Amino acid sequence: MTDRKELEKDFTKNGVNFARAESFSRLTTIGTGGGADIIARPQNVIEFIKAAEISQKHGERTLFLGGGSNVLASDDGFRGVVVSTRGVSEIYVERENGGNVFVRAFAGVTLGALSSFCVREGIGGAEFLSGIPGTVGGAAVMNAGCFGNSVKDVLESVFVLNDGKMELFSAEECSLGYRSSAFQTNKCVVVSVLFKLKRTFAERIVKKIAIYTALRSDQPKGKSMGSVFRNGAFPAGKVIEACGLKGMRVGGAFVSEKHANFIINDGTASSADVRDLIRTVKTIVKERTGVTLEEEIKYVGEFK
Ligand SMILES: Cc1cc2nc3c(=O)[nH]c(=O)nc-3n(C[C@H](O)[C@H](O)[C@H](O)COP(=O)(O)OP(=O)(O)OC[C@H]3O[C@@H](n4cnc5c(N)ncnc54)[C@H](O)[C@@H]3O)c2cc1C
Secondary structure, rough: OOOOHHHHHHHOOOOEEEEEEEHHHOOOOOOOOOOEEEEEEEEHHHHHHHHHHHHHHOOEEEEEEOOOOOOEEEEEEEEEEEEOOOOOOOOOOEEOOOOOEEEEEOOOHHHOOHHHHOHHHEEEEOHHHHHHHHHHHHHHOOOEOOOOOEEEHOEEEEEEOOEEEEEEEEEEHHOOOOOOOHHHHHEEEEEEEEEEEEEOOHHHHHHHHHHHHHOOOOOOOOOOOOOOEEEOOHHHHHHHOOOOOOOOOOOOOOEEOOOEEEEEOOOOHHHHHHHHHHHHHHHEEEHHHHOOEEOEEEEOOOOO
């Protein structure tokens, strides 16, 4: 067990805001989960790097969290330090040539803020990301995408923190695949992403965003993590629906009637409810169809 008092002193000395025992129900879009021992809230990239260094120096398990829109945290919480990237939200045009515009966005920039920036600056290509409720860091880690596009299509390079050292990863080195990236396996921290976008007219961008927003309008409402399972040969939602599992419920968690790959918290769910429902859906789908569903979401903390 590390000396938490010394850790907290180090955070204070370096100007890093932190809080104790903050609940994951407030840090995640599904709105469930217990407390994080300590959550650090760096407000710029220097503090972000410091927070990571300090946590590592004190031998703490460290979790980097963006929008919390793709995670299910245990009801027992997380023993260690959560570093929230949300305050690390600088964004600017780094360079421009031959119609290409290279936008540097730090880990905590929300995809909504990236879209607003692109509209304001007349930069096209990232419109498809506008409705995803995550951050740039989380989107790079997950290679987030929709409507036939993913981060891979617009990513030029990434600055990562790798064992305390800042490194530049080319797009190729990021190994972006279907909801996967090198960052999920080698535990690098995404500090900033350089997007390769195009100079275009603001009206055109607004129009595209409106189309994508309309396409999302029948997406289930309520507290969720978006799609729970990865799509395989068939869309996971269709397979779950075919098994008649829409509306299936465990405690306060239920399979959406609108889109069977979404699990919704009715406001009373625990993470154990969500996890049990995921397990039950997987078991029934396997029995009835032979398909092994695999989670897209990430688990945080210990689950029984
Ligand atoms: C309503 C809804 C709709 C959604 N629609 C889509 C969709 O259309 N397409 C899609 O792909 N996803 C979708 N999602 C899922 C989710 O929004 C994306 O996966 C998003 O990119 C996650 O970003 P985040 O910042 O919330 O990441 P988080 O949930 O905070 O984190 C996800 C993972 O990345 C890690 N991580 C986060 N930031 C960093 C960092 N800087 N460095 C290292 N690791 C980090 C976390 O530890 C965790 O393992 C949806 C979710 C919801 C709730």
